[in-house]
Amino acid sequence: MATIKQVAKRANVSVATVSRVMNNNGYVSAEAREAVERAIAELEYAPNRVARSLFTKTSGLIGLIMPDITNPFFPQLARAIEDVANQHGYQVVLCNTDEQLAKEQSYLVALQTMHVDGLIITTNHSDNPNYEKLELPMVALDRIVKSGIDAVISDGYEGGRLAAETLLNCGATRLAHIGGPEQLQTVKRRTDGFLDVAGDRLVGMTHSSFTFKEALTAAQTLFDEHWPFDGLFAANDVIAAAVLQEAVRRNVRVPQDLQVIGYDGIELGEMTSPPLTTISQPIYEMGRRATERLLDLIEKKETVTKEILLPVTLTERQTTIRKGHDT
Amino acid sequence: MATIKQVAKRANVSVATVSRVMNNNGYVSAEAREAVERAIAELEYAPNRVARSLFTKTSGLIGLIMPDITNPFFPQLARAIEDVANQHGYQVVLCNTDEQLAKEQSYLVALQTMHVDGLIITTNHSDNPNYEKLELPMVALDRIVKSGIDAVISDGYEGGRLAAETLLNCGATRLAHIGGPEQLQTVKRRTDGFLDVAGDRLVGMTHSSFTFKEALTAAQTLFDEHWPFDGLFAANDVIAAAVLQEAVRRNVRVPQDLQVIGYDGIELGEMTSPPLTTISQPIYEMGRRATERLLDLIEKKETVTKEILLPVTLTERQTTIRKGHDT
DNA sequence: ACTTGATATGTAACCGGTTACACATTATGA
DNA sequence: TCATAATGTGTAACCGGTTACATATCAAGT
Missing domain, CATH: 1.10.260.40 (lambda repressor-like DNA-binding domains)
Structure with missing residues (x-):
């Protein structure tokens, strides 16, 4: 060179x-x-970017901290972030923390010593003494932070409401729900919205992590303990897929006997049988907005903290019965 | 600081x-x-790692070049790579190329000027004048390279054979196949292995990209033009999922009327209904081995080129009929 | 007592850029 | 014509580490 x-x-x-x-x-x-x-x-x-970096104290690197890229919600996010970053001449450093504080901590010092210009954080610690004291530009994505950190989230509460309303509109009368991990606030809001609309039409509810295996167990429990119900809202699409699988195992027909709505709008929803009706978050858009915001923070040195709330939409596929198209 | x-x-x-x-x-x-x-x-x-980097000419960074992290095969790979890298004090820079030469090229100079210590490449260009002349340590993953570049792949040919043998053992007599993009050599081998065993029991075959939408179209074509068949091998799990969906749309019962085998062993296969029998690549292991090899190249300055071939295994789920358990 | 090697530490050059500053030279305006 | 501003270019300091080299002290060996 x-x-x-x-x-x-x-x-x-x-x-x-x-x-x-x-x-x-x-x-x-x-x-x-x-x-x-x-x-x-x-x-x-x-x-030589290293030499330049040493003098300018900027690296053209942004750190992306997520729990686990293997969780199907995150690749799209990562993709969006990487796209936007790249368009602006930045590269992204991928960090999987598994929600472990120690890992997170060690990444944080690694990223700082390599002088990343900013951070995007999608981990969901309730207890994180870390970030606030960092002086790096950063934005939280799909995650609620107390203090003055920028955030991009979608409207989980409205999404939960929308799910309930849709099920009701489609003729469901006995509602069920599988919520996500209870410490995740963004996820809890979905449950809140759903419950507020469902009211006493709710006949059963349980919780699950976002791994398929656990979701399957949760689904089994729900069927065992609360069947029959005719409308189910799952806190994300993976859980919904588990419900679908458990339904065929029990010869429950979807959507005739049971209508199901998921949450997220990941590609998986297209691949299930039948394809999953879901509340779609604008995933790519969320990643894009977060990155654009971060770059503003970095380059324009913005100081006011902003919280960006994006709307969710209903993606109707075949686990619900279209109004006026009842089978 | x-x-x-x-x-x-x-x-x-x-x-x-x-x-x-x-x-x-x-x-x-x-x-x-x-x-x-x-x-x-x-x-x-x-x-300050930047300062150290300037002098030592090592950065503790490794570049990960993949077509699209959004493709469900890659996150696991990325995860494995990141894990191993991290355990050895390295960070990974994520690069999505969409198989576009221009993007790849521009990443390559970016990565070089930031002095990454090595590269892992999972893109599948047939024409890549780039890599050979780079002097960086690098290993190709799930990808066949002509010249003296290290590679980690799994045994696609044997996987294809295994798929055919399994279908035959399970009682299928009329075989069908949906192959992957024809320029991907690692994928083509799966088809080769399958065809070699299938012989004239093959009644129909087509190709598809790895996007679900196209796979669905391919599946439709195959059903339209070659039905009936009772055993189908798809070049990857996404295509298999499309076949499953199309089968229910046509009231073809899986596995009673049609047995299906996918390829890859991604988590998606557990989530379909019924769960997908598939040829599993040791995905995490592949990422791990590739990264370990790369670190050897970097740290031990190994020079002999090695090609690591990993075995595949049959993961029997419910789209095939277990021998002796015929329904 | 004197050489020698091991131990201990500091000075300064170096990595490859960026930029403050000094110093020219040329153009502009009164 | 001359002061002044705009233009053009090089030297050297600086970013924050690492390390070659010089230097100093001390213990061991003869």
């Missing part, structure tokens, strides 16, 4: 001049510029 | 001594060491 010194030599100028043409600032004569550009081309020079 | 100079001052030693205790090399007296350690603790000093 060529260095700026070699370029300078070849172009018969000083390193300062080379740096000026690279960064397009300061005065440079037309001849000098041309000579430098030729030298750059000939040597295939690309400036 | 404290600097080494501040630590040195506080401990009444020179920066050299501080550096020596940090890196545990050279001679340091017990008293000096202790003073330095106390100063480090008091200042919460963590060395």
